[in-house]
Amino acid sequence: MSAERYNPREMEPHWQKVWDQNQSFVSSNDDPRERYYVLEMFPYPSGRIHMGHVRNYSMGDVVARYHRARGKNVLHPMGWDAFGLPAENAAIERKTHPGTWTRQNIGAMKAQLKSMGLAIDWTREIATCEPEYYQHQQALFIDMLAADLITRKKSKVNWDPVDMTVLANEQVIDGKGWRSGAPVEQRELTQWFFKISDYAEDLLDGLDGLTEWPEKVRLMQRNWIGKSEGMRLLFELTGAQQTSATSIDVFTTRPDTIFGASFIALSPDHQLTGELALNNPALTAFVAECHQLGTATEALEKAEKKGLFTGLHVKHPVIEGATLPVYVANFVLMEYGTGAIFGCPAHDQRDLDFARKYDLPVVPVVLPPGVDADTFTVTNDAYVDGGTIFNSGFLTGLTIDAAKQQVAEYFGARRVDGQAQGKVEVNYRLRDWGISRQRYWGCPIPVIHCEVCGTIAVPKKDLPVVLPEDVSFDRPGNALDHHPTWKHVNCHQCGGAATRETDTMDTFVDSSWYFARFTAPNAKTPTDPKAANEWLPVDQYIGGVEHAILHLLYSRFFTRAMKATGHVAMNEPFKGLFTQGMVTHETYKSAEGDWVPPTDIVLETFGEGRRAKHFKTGQPITIGSVEKMSKSKKNVVDPDEIVATYGADTARWFMLSDSPPERDVQWTESGVEGASRFQQRIWRLVGETIEIVKQSAAIAVVSDDSEAVALRKVAHRAVHQISGDIEGLRFNRAVAQIYELTNALVRTAGIAAAAPASRIAALTDGVERLIQLLAPMMPHLAETCWQALGKSGLVADAPWPSVDPAMLVDDEVIIPIQVNGKRRGEITVPKGTPVAEIERQVLSMEVIARMLDGNPPKKLVIVPDRIVNVVI
């Protein structure tokens, strides 16, 4: 065999073309075989793929190719999350249309993805910005509107002043817009909302069934939904009424502490607060102060508990003749519960801080276990743990749970303003999903506003409501709203003048159902329910953990909404979820403190140390910390350059090796070099094997010698282990196993020229298996080797190698011998050697005899086939 190096630059495009021509990865909805749907989170077409994409799609591709080899009908599609603000910003900067920019980017990125050799069914490609896609989203909207899953209401919303649009709660991170990073302001606007909160309980329950999701993500969603069980209580106002209200409605999770109540606090945004402020300048000023603090966000942690007495009192509901003062307090949120609380300072830290500041009574009503009622006091720390209720009239002596039940019965029976004074209630932190965005580059909301008929949905026959092409971004704000004619229509009901809704949908709507569209991308309706129900839920979904709440929660809601409107039959979109880690790289800084890209660096090693200098100027460069690849720190590596230099297989292989997939992986030049060397090593091994076979072709195989059997065992074991590792997404371990198999085969090939035919047969068999194991990870190299080995067809179409269970069993085992838990030797015995025989051998060992020094062992632990421990 010639010493020719494997040339990925030549072979990779070749095999990509072959797969394309053979339609190797096109999946059919009519294929009767078992289905497997693997999906990676589809990319936003920003212009170029980055290493995070390479990692993500390499993992998904291994899963897809593996299950294909396992004989399944695999669906592995790709699309584009193509609406979004960057396109509008680019349009402004480049004086082009957002669609032009987006479609160019899609073209460029598609070429990049193709160069990776992914086993993708490109016939199902979708882009959310095309009417072919979003018309169906509009149809879904109309169905959801009819099913009362959507509402339009005026409410306080998060306004991003930089992106000039509204954001959903989930899209505000630390008080800042998730994309712009600008501090979010509060505005009162009329908006479209998906009623996700109607599904709060169901979304929570559903998490229990998602056993193939990371526990971490389930927990984050659980916390986000934020269920709390408690009671709603009415407190009657006393005295002459200065207000329209006669009572105050509060929510509490601790009705058992009602006897310890010492004040009522209203949110600054409470309706009653507003009413009182009209005639109370001090209160007006206080409310304004709260709002200022509120929008400044953060630092809330240290913000002092502050309040202002309103002059109002309520009757204490359980202590006859007692009253409680009503305050407005800065820490009470209007968005949670009823916007009003009762304060029980002894058992809530926040209430205690407030009570100390305003000198309000602190009455303990929960007695910690084993503490004497006479000596128990609360000073600076509220007691929030369990105990027995005391100081509490008819509740005294009860447990907390029993007291809660008693209070519920007691207040349930009493009437205030004609209604029950108290009722059990469950509250959720989850708010409805506001989807109106004041932007052009999004899916138009298919609704018109008619003065006569009101706000009504566009009839489905008039879909799609298409974005106008002739738009200008000269002015800030919503280009759709500024368009001279687009929004003016005649009402389809009365024929009168009407206007279109000019808000577009949040782009997270687009990604909330694309996985369903892939199952029938050309259907005339949003889904083909038959296809969707056969493919969904997605068997394995792979993406970044940053979508733990946003995209994954929305998609779970949307699937339920699609079920309610008859488009799919299941609740959950993703059966298995895997969240992969980020791709990181060292950072480099020049003496001037500027970030320097890795491509400008020359690294030198000297013994243990490393240093860097600039490749051109030779200036010393400081090696900084390892960070997520980002443009700002210039520590990015361009996939295109890696593919051009080393080939796609090398990049894929490196992304799968070393680090466990859920953890961050550090991109290093030496790591890539290593991956590339391994590629050549495989190619040499194949070449040598072919050569060996050629020279010994005439010899017939009689039977395997022990060396040959040993080699076969290594190969079978590798297939067995790697199958399990791929199924468990432990790619780094699969890679290590492949290395081991390769090492064993290379060793054999090195001495096989003079070996018996049986060993050559075992070698050939092992190499073929190796190539098949390699195929999901380095598919181009594998095809090249497969062909070189003279195998017919494509390795991509070859069934996964079988495992002979007999090959997984060893007939001899090495048993380590410990003395007092420390390893002192080992014995090699036939598998299944009885305890008595092991004992005999162990006790006759020289080391053991020496250490026993004539005494019998105190204890002898023998686990057959595993280990022996001699206790002295």
Place this chain on the structure above:
RNA sequence: GCGGGCGUGGUGGAAUGGUAGACACACAGGACUUAAAAUCCUGAGAGGGUAUCCUCGUGCGGGUUCGAGCCCCGCCGCCCGCACCA
């Protein structure tokens, strides 16, 4: 503050309660070569003896066990998520 995760050689990391450090990267030595690259071989947790023998060793301190990186209790450190949620 609440919740979750992690801590193993120079580095990334392996290890159903059973030989800690698989596999890889980096490093050192050697072979081949005029030389380099490539390739192949060898070495390596630390310390000592300096053949194949001993001691220590998975963040720290305890515990359970014949046996603990793994299980339990208490700390320390780092990372992530949520955060005035009544």
